[in-house]
Amino acid sequence: MxxxxxxxxxxxxxxxxxxxxxxxxxxxxxxxxxxxxxxxxxxxxxxxxxxxxxxxxxxxxxxxxxxxxxxxxxxxxxxxxxxxxxxxxxxxxxxxxERLAQWTGLHIFVLTLRCEHSCPYCQVSRQSEDKALYDMTIDQADKAISLVFRSPNSAVKIEFQGGESFLNFPLMKHIVLTAKSENKKLTVPKELVFVAATNLAVITDEMLSFCAEHEIKISTSLDGPKELHNKNRPRPGRDSYERTIAGIEKARHLLGRDAVSALMTTTQASLPYAQAIVDEYVEQEFNGIFLRPLSPYGFALKTKYYRAYDSKAWLEFYDQGLNYIIQLNKDGVDFREYYACTILSKMLTSKDPGYVDLMSPAGIGLGALVYNYDGKIYASDEARMLAEMHDFKFQLGTVDDDFEILFTNETFLRALDESFSYSVPMCSDCAFETWCGADPVFHWGQQKDFIGRKPESEFCQRNMHIFKGLVRRMEADPFVKKLFTRWANSC
Structure with a gap:
């Protein structure tokens, strides 16, 4: 065989x-x-x-x-x-x-490229304080909002990104109020959700009060314990960790505990500290962690951070982290790893969680749209980052274009057509095809091909290792099978 x-x-x-x-x-x-x-x-x-x-x-x-x-x-x-x-x-x-008929639910507004952090692994290089050059305008935002409400999806999430999104707080307020007003005009209003991605370093009581009033959720970055976080995420004063933790506590107090989430990114400095990173998330009373590798885009490549370690090193880190999380659950600590949760929901339930990187056909455009600070529209956040490398392959158009024109973009249609993994060479014979997905932006960025050469694909190497590892753990331990089933049903 x-x-x-x-x-x-x-x-x-x-x-x-x-x-x-x-x-x-x-x-x-x-x-x-x-x-x-x-x-x-x-x-x-x-x-x-x-x-x-x-x-x-x-x-x-x-x-x-x-x-x-x-x-x-x-x-x-x-x-x-x-x-x-x-x-x-x-x-x-x-x-x-069934999610394919719902169309785009996640709409990302890049409010500014300005940021007071200088994280070397960031995919988007930090820009100057020139608001005219690097901030989205009200006119661009209004046009983007009109496009948001053309989506047939009954549930819409507007996510604010940067740079540091709160450095353009006046525009954030304008978008929230305008979107709510437009939503009320609909015969059947959409389920409207707002999320602000922020490092929490510049957030004020006024900003948090507005978030509380309009139920804006907070997504921040926490790379691990103090020394590691400050090394990964430098800023003037070298107090990124202290500001992040203080911001998390204040945001939870005003918005509610479930309204604040955090993401980590694995750098070379992170590799020896899988358990310590998980412990930090447990100590900060998060319910889980997403163990993320570096992404091969933009500034992370310029600073050589992406090539600081290979996929094998990250998989060892991931296995250590996941095994430790399983042991925590055996010890009575309810904690989960969110990437495993996403995969397990595809393995153990009949629903697809709609995670953009694990969708087939690809989640670009269908799963998310990005309205960049300059009015350009990209098929995914990664496509926007690819543009930072002067590769505009996945730019769908601008906020001045009609909705129909954006979604009949030839590159977009071709990427969808070629990314239906059920008919992709090697994917079509893979036992893990239904658990996996297609990432044409990743493969285009790495190999200049929508499908990618699978034997050389880090995307495939990572996922196949994780798929097999999840199955092995479930088959070897009834506790893990029960635990993973619970994770799958709560994803």
């Missing part, structure tokens, strides 16, 4: 002395020597021995065998007792792809 194999038909009737059944579409790959992960087209998986897998494919399974019953209940085969199997599989498939 080759590394990946797929069976993509169910009209093949298999008959033997043990009865007959039809195969439903599935794929498989070796997990351990002699054991295989078998997945169906909606991500449900089973573990089969090589011998059981061969008998299953060749029609040799007895209907009384446990493997047979599991394969039938999880829609890998259908027989006279499960004539509804294909219809149930189709319903689950429709559920998984």
């Amino acid at each position: 080759s590394k990946f194999q797929s069976i993509d038909f169910y009209d093949r009737q298999l008959s033997s002395d043990h009865g007959s059944y039809r195969l439903l579409p599935f794929r498989f790959t070796e997990l351990e020597q002699g054991e295989y992960v078998v997945t169906n087209m909606v991500g449900e998986y089973l573990i089969l021995t090589r011998e059981a897998l061969q008998r299953f494919v060749n029609g040799g399974l007895k209907s009384s065998e446990p493997e047979y019953l599991e394969l039938r209940s999880h829609h890998f085969l259908t027989d006279k007792q499960s004539v509804m199997g294909p219809d149930l599989l189709a319903i689950k498939t429709r559920t998984r792809y």
Whole structure:
């Protein structure tokens, strides 16, 4: 058997002395020597021995065998007792792809490129204090708001980014008030949510009071303990950590604990401190952490931070962090790793959480739109960062364009067409295709190809390692299986 194999038909009737059944579409790959992960087209998986897998494919399974019953209940085969199997599989498939009809829900407004931090791993290089050059204008913002409400999605999230978003606080206020006013004019108002990405270093009581009044959630950066955070995120005064922690406490007091979240980025300096970083998040009373690698865009490449470590080093860091989080849960600490949660929801439920980097077809445009400070519109935040490298491949247009023109952009349509992983070479045979997704911006940035050369893709290397690791942990430990199931259902 080759590394990946797929069976993509169910009209093949298999008959033997043990009865007959039809195969439903599935794929498989070796997990351990002699054991295989078998997945169906909606991500449900089973573990089969090589011998059981061969008998299953060749029609040799007895209907009384446990493997047979599991394969039938999880829609890998259908027989006279499960004539509804294909219809149930189709319903689950429709559920998984229903988000495509909802269109774009996340709209990112880059209010300014100005920032008083000088983080060397940042994808967007810090700019000067010239507001005229690096701040979005009211006119551009109003045009962007009009485009936001053209989206057919019933739920819209407006996220403010920078630079440091609160350095253009007057425009943030204008957008919030205008968006709320426009929403009230709709026959059926949308579910409208606001999020402000901020380092919290310049936030004031006035800003937080406005956020509290209009239910604006806060997303900040916390890279770990004080020494590590301040090394990763330098600013005048060398007090980034102190300002972040003080800002988190003040924001929680005014907005509520659940209204404040944090993200970390793994630098080379972070690699030895997986447990310490998790401990910092536990100490600050967060419910979980997203263990993120560096992104290969913009300023992070110019400063050589992206190439400071390879994917193998980050995966070792990730495994250490995840294993430690599992142990914390065994010790009674309710804490989760959010990337694992996202993947597990695709593995263990019939719904797709809509995480842009793990969508098929790609989440660019469909999952998010970025209205840049200069009025240009990009298909994703990563596409905006790619433009910082003077590659405007994924610029859809500007705020002066019509909604229809933006979404009939040739690059956008081609990227969607080529990123449907069910039909992409190597992805189509991969047992993990339904858990994964497509990231044409990443692969274009790395290889100048929407699909990418999979054997050389860090995106594939990282995800395949994590997929196998999650399965191995669940199969080896009933506690982990129960824990991961809870994570999947709460994602």
